[in-house]
Amino acid sequence: xxxxxxxxxxxxxxxxxxxxxxxxxxxxxLARHCLESVRPEFAAAVRxxxxxxxxxxxxxxxxxxxxxxxxxxxxxSALVAVSYAGLFYRNxxxxxxxxxxxxxxxxxxxxxxxxxxxxxxxxxxxxxxxTLACEPMPGFLLEMVMAGGLLAHLQQxxxxxxxxxx
Amino acid sequence: MSDVDTIATPRSLAQKIxxxxxxxxxxxxxxxxxxVDLAMSHDSSGPxxxxxxxxxxxxxxxxxxxxxxITDHYLPAADDESRNILKxxxxxxxxxxxxxxxxxxxxxxxxLPERGHIRPGMMIVGGxxxxxxxxxxxxxxxxxxxxxxxxxxxxxxxxLKVPExxxxxxxxxxxEGVCAKDVMLFLCGRFGLxxxxxxxxxxxxxxxxxxxxxxxxxxxxxxxELGGQVGLVAPDEITQAYLRQAGVEVDGAEMARWQxxxxxxxxxxxxxxxxxxxxxxxxxHSPANAAPAADYGGQAIDVAYLGACTGAKLDDLRxxxxxxxxxxxxxxxxxxxxxxxxxxxxxxxxxGIMTVLADAGAQFLANACGxxxxxxxxxxxxxxxxMASTARNFKGxxxxxxxxxxxxxxxxxxxxxxxxxxxxxxxxxxxxxAAFPPTPFPRKGVTAVQxxxxxxxxxxLPPRGGPSEAA
Numbered sequence: 001x002x003x004x005x006x007x008x009x010x011x012x013x014x015x016x017x018x019x020x021x022x023x024x025x026x027x028x029x030l031a032r033h034c035l036e037s038v039r040p041e042f043a044a045a046v047r048x049x050x051x052x053x054x055x056x057x058x059x060x061x062x063x064x065x066x067x068x069x070x071x072x073x074x075x076x077s078a079l080v081a082v083s084y085a086g087l088f089y090r091n092x093x094x095x096x097x098x099x100x101x102x103x104x105x106x107x108x109x110x111x112x113x114x115x116x117x118x119x120x121x122x123x124x125x126x127x128x129x130x131t132l133a134c135e136p137m138p139g140f141l142l143e144m145v146m147a148g149g150l151l152a153h154l155q156q157x158x159x160x161x162x163x164x165x166x
Numbered sequence: 167m168s169d170v171d172t173i174a175t176p177r178s179l180a181q182k183i184x185x186x187x188x189x190x191x192x193x194x195x196x197x198x199x200x201x202v203d204l205a206m207s208h209d210s211s212g213p214x215x216x217x218x219x220x221x222x223x224x225x226x227x228x229x230x231x232x233x234x235x236i237t238d239h240y241l242p243a244a245d246d247e248s249r250n251i252l253k254x255x256x257x258x259x260x261x262x263x264x265x266x267x268x269x270x271x272x273x274x275x276x277x278l279p280e281r282g283h284i285r286p287g288m289m290i291v292g293g294x295x296x297x298x299x300x301x302x303x304x305x306x307x308x309x310x311x312x313x314x315x316x317x318x319x320x321x322x323x324x325x326l327k328v329p330e331x332x333x334x335x336x337x338x339x340x341x342e343g344v345c346a347k348d349v350m351l352f353l354c355g356r357f358g359l360x361x362x363x364x365x366x367x368x369x370x371x372x373x374x375x376x377x378x379x380x381x382x383x384x385x386x387x388x389x390x391e392l393g394g395q396v397g398l399v400a401p402d403e404i405t406q407a408y409l410r411q412a413g414v415e416v417d418g419a420e421m422a423r424w425q426x427x428x429x430x431x432x433x434x435x436x437x438x439x440x441x442x443x444x445x446x447x448x449x450x451h452s453p454a455n456a457a458p459a460a461d462y463g464g465q466a467i468d469v470a471y472l473g474a475c476t477g478a479k480l481d482d483l484r485x486x487x488x489x490x491x492x493x494x495x496x497x498x499x500x501x502x503x504x505x506x507x508x509x510x511x512x513x514x515x516x517x518g519i520m521t522v523l524a525d526a527g528a529q530f531l532a533n534a535c536g537x538x539x540x541x542x543x544x545x546x547x548x549x550x551x552x553m554a555s556t557a558r559n560f561k562g563x564x565x566x567x568x569x570x571x572x573x574x575x576x577x578x579x580x581x582x583x584x585x586x587x588x589x590x591x592x593x594x595x596x597x598x599x600a601a602f603p604p605t606p607f608p609r610k611g612v613t614a615v616q617x618x619x620x621x622x623x624x625x626x627l628p629p630r631g632g633p634s635e636a637a
Contacts, residue, residue, distance in 0.1 A: 011359050011452065015563040020540030023210060024240070024247040037567035057360035057393065061558060063211065063295040065311030086364030086395055087295055091311035138197060140325075150313050151219055154320055158223060 002126075003049035003077060006042065007110035010055035014088060017059075017067035031070040048075030051116055053108045055081065058099075059088020068092035068099075078116045080105050080123060080134070093141050096149030100134040108132070118145065176427035178331040179398050180366035183306040183424065187289035192328045194431060199325050202318050203288040204232050208274045210239040210541065211293035213258035214251050215312035216319060227262055228322035234266040234283055235259050236274035241534040244543035272507025272533040275299035275387065275475040279379075280509055282412035286401040286424040291318055296475050296557065298390045302382040303409070304401040304424045306366075309390065329395055330433035331426065332362065335371035338440045343592035345485060346381040347477060347555065347575035350388035351446035355456030362394030365433060368426060369399050373440030379408035380481040387476050388557050391453045400425045445591050447553075448573040451561040459578055462588040469552040470495070470583035471564075472576055473504035473531065474538035477555025480510040482576040487519040489580035489594045490526035496586030502544070504531035526583070540564045546571075553582040 016038045022030040035042040052058075052071060058081035059067060068091050071079070078098040082105045092099040098118040108114065108125065115124045119142065121134040137145075144153045177185070185192045187200035207216070212235050220226065227233050237255060240248040259267045268277050275296050278284060286304035291297065293315045300307030310318070318324050336349065353361065367389045374382070382399045389397025399405075401421045409416050445459040472478050472486055483505060495501045503523055505511035511533055514520050524530075531537075537544035538556040546552055546565030552572065554564070559571035572588060581591035 011454075013558075013560045013563075015540070015558075015560040019562060020564075021545060023541055024245075024251060037562040057358075060359050060393075061295065061560060063293065063297070063309040063311050065211075065215075065313055083360060085360070085393065087309055087311065087390075089364075090314055094311060094313040094317070140197075150317050151222070154223055154225075154317060158225065158320075 002113040003047070003051055003115070005051055005053050005108055005110055005112050005114050006039075006046060007108060008038070008052065008054040008058075011057045011060045012038070012054050013061040014059055014064055014067035015061055018062075018064050018070050023064065023066060027066060027069055027073050030066055031073040034070040034074060043074060046074050046076065049077045050075065051078050051080060051114050052076050053080045053105050055106060056083045057085050058083070059085040059092070061085070063087050063091070065091040065095060068095050068097045072097045078118060080108065080116065082106065093145050094150040096145055096147070096152070098145050100137070102132055102134045104132045118142075176429040176431070178366065178430040178432075179304065179368060179400055179424060179426040180306060180329055180331055180396065181430070183287055183289060184326060184328055186287060187306070194328050194330045196328045197325060198328060199323050200289050202232070202291055202322055202324055204234065204283060204290040205292070205315065205318050206234045206236065206274060206278055206283075206290070206297065207293035207312075207315060208235075208239050209237040209241070209251055209255045210539075211312045211315065213255045213262075216316050217254070217258045217262075219313070219316045220319065223320060225320045227264075227319045230263040231265045233264055233319065234268070234278060235264055236268045236277050237270060238273045238534045239539050239541050241270055242532050242542070248542065270508070270533070272505075272509065273475045273535055275383070276479055276506040276510065279303060279383070279408075280412060280507055282409070282414045285409065285414050285416060286405065286420060291315065291324060295390045296387050298394065298397050299383050299387040299475060301386040301389065301396045301398045302379065303405055304398060306396055306398070308395050329365040330363075331366045331368050331430065332394070332434040333368050333370065333426075333432050333436070335435070335437045336369070336373035336440045336443075337371045337437065338373055339376065340373055340440045340443060341592070343577050343595045344443050344445055345575050345577065346377060346384035347388070348443055348446045350385060350391065351448050351453060351456040351573060352443060354388070354391050354448065354453040355446065357392060358454050359391060359452065360393040362389060362392040363433075364393060364395045367392065367394035367397045369397065371437070371440070374399065375402060375404075377404075378481050379404055380479040383479065384476060384482075388453070391557055445575060445578050447578060447588055448559060450559055450570040450572065453558055453573055456573075458590075459574060459588060460590045462572065463590065465551070465572065465588040467499060467551045467553045467572070467582050467587060469546065469550060470499060470501045470579050471537055471552055471554040471556065472528075472579050473502065473506075473536045473554070474556040475506055476538075476557040477576055477579070478504055478506040478510075480513050482506070482555060483510070483514045483519050483523070484517070485576040486580040487522040489577055489584065489591060490528075491522050493526055493584050493594075495527040495583040499583050499586050501526065501528045501583040502531055502537065503528045504536035505533055508533045537564050553579050553588060555579045
């Protein structure tokens with residue numbers, strides 16, 4: 001399946017991804033307003049598997065994990081950025097949304113097709129005929145993302161502890 | 167490297183706190199697992215988010231005496247959804263056996279230290295980005311999301327990448343009408359929202375040492391705007407005196423332990439002359455759009471907003487009172503004040519500050535996050551121009567995407583309320599208002615007004631360059 005790129009600039013903030021007035025709402029409703037102040041068509045037009053690409057400091061601002069959660073709820077399959085705000089980065093991985101660091105993210109074009117290999121840490125751009133390498137993710141974080149996030153990871157951990165006790 | 171070598175190597179305050187929490191010496195760049203001494207959540211990121219996940223796991227809070235819950239985001243409840251979130255919070259606190267619950271007492275980052283929960287050297291996580299405020303006490307306190315908090319609640323642990331330290335020293339003395347908020351806006355303008363690289367920021371120098379505890383909390387609070395994981399101020403006598411008032415005794419040995427060593431590794435070392443800093447204002451829609459207040463002079467405003475953990479603590483209210491005493495706000499301007507905690511408001515009342523603000527024409531909001539978080543009924547409409555003492559002014563954060571927020575110090579917000587437009591606040595500060603000293607040290611006379619265009623001299627050392635020049 002070909003997925004496409006939604007390209008944003010530097011310092012895209014979490015208030016834009018999870019607007020304050022919808023923070024009391026269920027995630028499905030909140031997600032309908034994701035990024036509406038920046039790119040009003042995003043929530044309605046994004047398709048399952050699409051990739052959000054950004055510049056520096058993706059996810060600046062709040063600790064609200066509804067920001068990556070909304071992106072995930074809309075079907076975004078991975079994030080690619082030059083750098084992340086640390087809190088947002090942790091939140092994305094904890095929710096099972098891969099966040100790749102790619103120095104060349106700026107050369108990815110809005111709307112172009114993209115294939116992201118999370119485990120290999122590579123981004124192939126068929127239209128440009130090239131593949132970009134990402135910084136390797138620490139192993140334990142990669143495993144947590146592949147397991148679906150921290151909740152799933154904790155479930156596995158608690159289950160393992162339960163077996164030991166028996 | 168042997169343990170002996172590691173111990174003999176000068177270490178940063180961040181390293182020392184993490185080493186204690188990890189149970190072994192640590193070096194910048196290492197990933198370690200830390201024991202958590204204290205966790206805090208508010209009504210938005212707390213029980214409503216973590217309780218369902220705890221139930222799904224069949225797990226309990228690792229230590230209910232170490233998880234503090236504070237309501238602030240959905241107070242006062244504007245609708246049924248907010249009321250429901252508060253009910254979930256209150257019910258869960260009872261069923262989970264949470265020992266420390268502060269309901270309607272103010273904003274979590276101000277209430278937590280005020281009630282004596284923080285002490286130097288602690289490893290603390292908070293379910294809010296401005297949890298970095300706790301670093302003002304020399305604790306390693308940082309914000310986490312709700313799922314990360316779940317991990318802490320289940321295990322009592324959290325992973326960290328041991329940060330580098332970026333040291334910001336301010337020497338000498340800040341001019342009258344210049345405060346911690348100006349420092350942080352200046353640094354955001356200078357280094358950008360990612361200037362902190364999610365590392366440990368540490369603030370020092372004689373001008374920082376002279377700041378009150380609540381002013382230091384503003385430095386730590388906005389460290390997250392600067393992109394730091396934490397914003398640390400090493401403890402001293404001012405820390406000790408504040409904590410004593412909050413019922414926490416810290417002795418000299420404990421304070422001596424939680425200091426960066428001479429020659430500790432620094433990723434960057436910036437030194438400034440405090441006297442050169444002028445009041446700063448950040449234009450929409452980023453704290454990084456900071457410039458001397460005078461550069462935005464004449465920009466008309468509709469609302470002056472004194473609020474948030476950043477800008478409505480007792481010291482912030484004192485600063486505003488220095489400007490507003492004997493004055494009235496301009497016609498057509500609304501001045502909204504949301505004192506950051508109930509206790510700070512009571513102290514402000516006792517000092518006559520609330521009367522000064524009321525006489526000037528202020529309207530008062532609850533001791534809660536109010537318009538800053540944009541969660542409740544206080545949201546600014548299309549085209550509304552706001553001058554705010556809050557921490558961030560991202561597009562749409564405090565209301566309509568077509569509202570515009572300028573950020574400034576409490577002095578600057580109060581002065582803008584009087585002028586009806588953005589001004590350099592120093593011309594509004596009454597020298598007769600020494601009754602509201604914003605610092606614990608009495609100021610002598612009137613400090614000469616600095617030229618408005620002068621910028622602090624950034625005596626930066628190249629990153630990782632050579633030996634530390636802390637001496």
